Amino acid sequence: MEDSSSRRHWTATSVPNIVSSGLALLAALWACELVAAPSVSTLALPNGCEIARDITHIPRVAAGTAPAFPPMQLEIRTPVAPTAFRAGGYRYLVYELQLSNYSDGPLPVTGIDVLASADAEDRALLTLSGPRLYDRLSPIGGGKIDHEHPLEAGRSVTAYLCVAFAHDARVPARLRHRVLLSGVAATGPTVVVGHHPVRVLASPVQGAHWIADNALALDRHHRPGLFVAGGSAQISRRYAIDWKRRIEGEFQSGDPLDVRSYHAYAQPVYAVADATVVRARDGLPDNVPRTPAGFTPAVPLSMETLAGNTVVLDLGGGQFAHYAHLQPRSVSVQAGQRVRRGQPLGRIGNSGDARWPHLHFQVSTGADIMDSEGLPFAIERFGAKDGAGGWTDRAREFPLGDGELRF
Structure with missing residues (x-):
């Protein structure tokens, strides 16, 4: 769940050391074919593919x-x-x-x-x-x-x-x-092949200037994030995305120590499907963002605080959608509540093990963000900006790449 400033710690060869180290290194840990016709235009393959x-x-x-x-x-x-x-x-x-x-x-x-x-x-x-x-x-x-x-x-x-x-x-x-x-x-x-159906979801964020960071590539920290939780070595973040906003090439404008200077901060997040809320947590403070001087979380990190303020949706069929690092006092739902696709759930913050304000989003096999296996998903429709500055429409795809996306 860490941002890209910590990627160098998440090479494939570093993962086993983290697995064997226990809670002392938790801060480092977080830094079926679809029916629709594929788009003819293709993007660069992620590292390791x-x-x-x-x-x-x-x-x-x-x-x-x-x-x-x-x-x-x-x-x-x-x-x-x-x-x-x-x-x-x-x-x-x-x-x-x-x-x-x-x-x-x-x-x-x-x-x-x-x-x-x-x-x-x-x-x-x-x-x-x-x-x-x-x-x-x-x-x-x-x-x-x-x-x-x-x-x-x-x-x-x-x-x-x-x-x-x-x-x-x-x-x-x-x-x-x-x-x-x-x-x-x-x-x-x-x-x-194909034990788990790929869920086609609405986007958890809306608007323009979004970056789907840390997804799939082997040189990013999500994909090789093997971690023992619940007694099993699992990769809950196999398909996790850190949603950030980049405007004119920058993720923030202003004081880098102020969470409000980051373009993603306080942006609303939405239910990706009709679902039941199985977990909702609020009240954890935002961290001061990481700078070259270092990073210290606002509260001690543990398995309970790692995801920060969070919402977990039961999508049905053994699949769960996780929203992590939400803004304090922004979570607007509670456990047991039914939500409708597109309903606001909270706002992006910098709580838990988050270095920069962003939304950590993943789909996995369980309600625990680490004690589960990551599953693929697809976003129903979005626009992707190519290297030449043009836009292509994507449908029923997993969002990839470092280019700008809009919803």
Whole structure:
């Protein structure tokens, strides 16, 4: 939930250290294909995403390396199966592999093949090796995995995967993964795509000059935000967005220590769907914004205060919308209340673990902002400004990029 000034702390290799550190480092932690036709215009891919081959035009995977006997003692697990969603003219699958070495010796990880299981044949959507692979690997407990550093016995590593499909490419219904280990291969179980339907929502903010910050990219802190909550390692912020306003290239105008000088501050936030309020908290003060001199939260950070003033909506079907860091005394709803799509809920503030005024918004599987898994969503309609200053209309897409958006 931190703003972009803290991004350097949220590389993929830093996450496991944070997971193992407990509450002492909580401040650092927060810094199904849609029916509508995709837009023809495309945006740049987020860091860590790559375009897949079209499975209708590639041959069956060749045998390549021989399977080992006995099988390599490498567990290949997908904690949360991906669901296809549209963003920037592509369709995306965003998910993780957990690789655990159950053998009594090191395993040199040299490649990962993302395979489409179609027509009783495996076809290679994407092959990762060298820096393209190692930049996506984050060992639990720190360190690194590359050609000089194997996966040691008893250790695990997370592979952060993001596969983009051109608008006319076929998204497979099933995936498998083959991990190459210096001449031998270990193949994981079949992963069924599309367990969670993508909810098409109204925008939580309205008007112009909005930036959908910290979304999807692996070099931002949300996407690799693996964190143990409720006894499980989860990524509740997998698809979280920090909504900020930028006018004439600036996020604020005036005294950088005054929250009111930030263009997002006090902007209203709205219900993204007809829903039931399951949590509503108010009364926490705004922080003084972060400056080069540092940052100190107005109240001590804990699992209870991390999100600041907040509203959580039950969207139904096991999906919950979270609004965090709201302005003190602005929350206008209470738990148990039914709200209508477009109804005001509160205003953007700088409470909790927020360095700059912004709205942290996410959809996840639970009412706890950290003890849940992040789910993709789509905004029904919005305008996106391109690099040349022109506007394109987007429909039923996840908002991407650093360009200005309007609703």
